[in-house]
Amino acid sequence: MIGIHNLTKTYKTAKGSITVLQNIDLTIEKGDIFGIIGFSGAGKSTLIRCLNRLEEPDFGTIEIGGRLVTNLNEKELRQARQKIGMIFQQFNLLDAKTVYQNVAFPLEVAGHPKRYIQQRVREILDLVQLGDKENVYPFQLSGGQKQRVGIARALVNEPDLLLSDEATSALDPQTTYSILELLKEINRQLNLTIVLITHELDVLQHICNNMAVLEKGRIVETGSVEKFFLRPESDTAKRFVSIIDHYRDKRNVMEGVGAGI
Amino acid sequence: MKDDLLELLWEGLLETLYMVFWSSLFALAIGIVLGVTLVVTEKGGILEAPKLNKAIGTVINGVRSLPLIILIVLLLPLSRLIVGTSLGPTAAIVSLSIGAAPFLGRIIENSLKEVSAGKIEAAKSVGATPFTIIFRVLIPEALPALVRGITIGIIGITEFTAVAGAIGAGGLGSLAIRFGYQRFREDVLIATVIVIILLVQIIQWSGDSIAKSINKKRYKFE
Numbered sequence: 001m002i003g004i005h006n007l008t009k010t011y012k013t014a015k016g017s018i019t020v021l022q023n024i025d026l027t028i029e030k031g032d033i034f035g036i037i038g039f040s041g042a043g044k045s046t047l048i049r050c051l052n053r054l055e056e057p058d059f060g061t062i063e064i065g066g067r068l069v070t071n072l073n074e075k076e077l078r079q080a081r082q083k084i085g086m087i088f089q090q091f092n093l094l095d096a097k098t099v100y101q102n103v104a105f106p107l108e109v110a111g112h113p114k115r116y117i118q119q120r121v122r123e124i125l126d127l128v129q130l131g132d133k134e135n136v137y138p139f140q141l142s143g144g145q146k147q148r149v150g151i152a153r154a155l156v157n158e159p160d161l162l163l164s165d166e167a168t169s170a171l172d173p174q175t176t177y178s179i180l181e182l183l184k185e186i187n188r189q190l191n192l193t194i195v196l197i198t199h200e201l202d203v204l205q206h207i208c209n210n211m212a213v214l215e216k217g218r219i220v221e222t223g224s225v226e227k228f229f230l231r232p233e234s235d236t237a238k239r240f241v242s243i244i245d246h247y248r249d250k251r252n253v254m255e256g257v258g259a260g261i
Numbered sequence: 262m263k264d265d266l267l268e269l270l271w272e273g274l275l276e277t278l279y280m281v282f283w284s285s286l287f288a289l290a291i292g293i294v295l296g297v298t299l300v301v302t303e304k305g306g307i308l309e310a311p312k313l314n315k316a317i318g319t320v321i322n323g324v325r326s327l328p329l330i331i332l333i334v335l336l337l338p339l340s341r342l343i344v345g346t347s348l349g350p351t352a353a354i355v356s357l358s359i360g361a362a363p364f365l366g367r368i369i370e371n372s373l374k375e376v377s378a379g380k381i382e383a384a385k386s387v388g389a390t391p392f393t394i395i396f397r398v399l400i401p402e403a404l405p406a407l408v409r410g411i412t413i414g415i416i417g418i419t420e421f422t423a424v425a426g427a428i429g430a431g432g433l434g435s436l437a438i439r440f441g442y443q444r445f446r447e448d449v450l451i452a453t454v455i456v457i458i459l460l461v462q463i464i465q466w467s468g469d470s471i472a473k474s475i476n477k478k479r480y481k482f483e
Contacts, residue, residue: 105384139481
């Protein structure tokens with residue numbers, strides 16, 4: 001489904017250039033939920049944004065569904081983007097538009113007839129359980145509801161791929177859980193490939209099948225999520241896992257004390 | 262109070278309104294083009310073109326650094342060319358529009374810049390064209406700020422008409438200078454000032470209430 005080869009990206013600053021992504025090679029299978037995890041500044045956001053070319057890579061190729069995204073011209077890129085949904089940490093809904101208008105926007109961009117848009121928007125709003133909110137403005141919604149609108153907007157044009165840029169990082173744990181459940185459900189129902197970046201272990205553990213660990217712009221580890229937790233190899237993975245282990249030990253000790261006496 | 266006062270005021274007011282209306286309309290048309298172009302062509306904008314951006318910026322700064330009264334004099338030949346005369350309210354509209362357009366352009370640029378980059382990105386990510394992003398995202402999202410900014414611009418133009426009045430454009434400004442100052446008609450001077458103050462208040466109030474009603478719809482507050 002997705003093949004990334006030798007992807008490199010540098011930012012030029014006043015003091016010289018900073019390499020954010022270095023020789024990234026990655027393959028993601030169709031229907032997978034693939035998590036890219038890393039600490040802040042590892043280059044996760046840049047990597048996922050290269051996939052729909054919100055960031056332009058310097059070198060390397062990206063292939064999505066048999067198409068070389070890195071070779072597309074402006075017009076072809078816009079068409080390709082219509083089939084790549086994206087959700088954001090800050091939701092990025094349009095305040096001037098109602099929930100309905102926000103979700104209808106991608107379909108209008110794609111040039112669908114009005115009747116189809118109406119039917120499709122209602123259908124997708126029902127899927128994200130916001131059928132009763134279509135005439136409400138984003139400002140009146142909670143964070144979780146806003147992200148549901150974001151998901152509806154990303155999915156309304158039936159994309160082959162969904163990119164999630166820290167989509168749950170601004171949400172409380174319970175809302176995060178419900179959003180993750182929704183993504184899982186959508187993945188199962190539509191066999192939609194999902195690529196998500198996160199710094200939250202819970203997210204990785206909860207919905208991802210496979211993962212890559214990003215450290216200072218390089219991929220230092222890939223494989224199944226199980227392997228990440230059971231046999232972490234890279235420093236970053238070990239540090240992440242040690243954080244949970246630490247608490248697990250602490251809890252065991254405390255519960256042990258309670259049970260022992 | 263002399264009995265010609267009301268008549269003079271009424272005539273002056275009509276001329277001023279005529280100049281404000283048309284100058285605002287033309288200045289706004291040019292200003293929107295300038296403001297939108299500045300925002301989309303800046304570095305990281307949806308139609309990045311740093312050289313064009315810099316060129317427009319320099320022209321705007323150039324025009325804005327000239328005192329209005331000098332600009333009007335400079336533009337007199339242009340007025341003569343377009344409307345056939347360099348005197349009267351219609352001639353002033355040419356100078357006022359060109360004089361105020363860069364000012365409105367900057368105001369509009371600033372309002373549009375308030376739209377978060379994330380919203381633009383979201384629109385890009387669904388495959389929207391730059392045209393769609395400008396008209397369906399950038400302008401609607403910035404609308405309350407735009408309305409407030411444009412209100413400031415129109416009030417600025419109202420002030421400009423008074424300046425233009427001093428050099429033959431007509432309107433309330435001309436009335437205050439020709440009658441109030443040069444013919445020692447204090448009643449005209451004071452009455453003119455009151456009418457201008459009221460006019461500015463009405464413009465500000467209208468702008469505020471439009472912006473408020475947009476915000477009320479979107480945010481249910483203010």
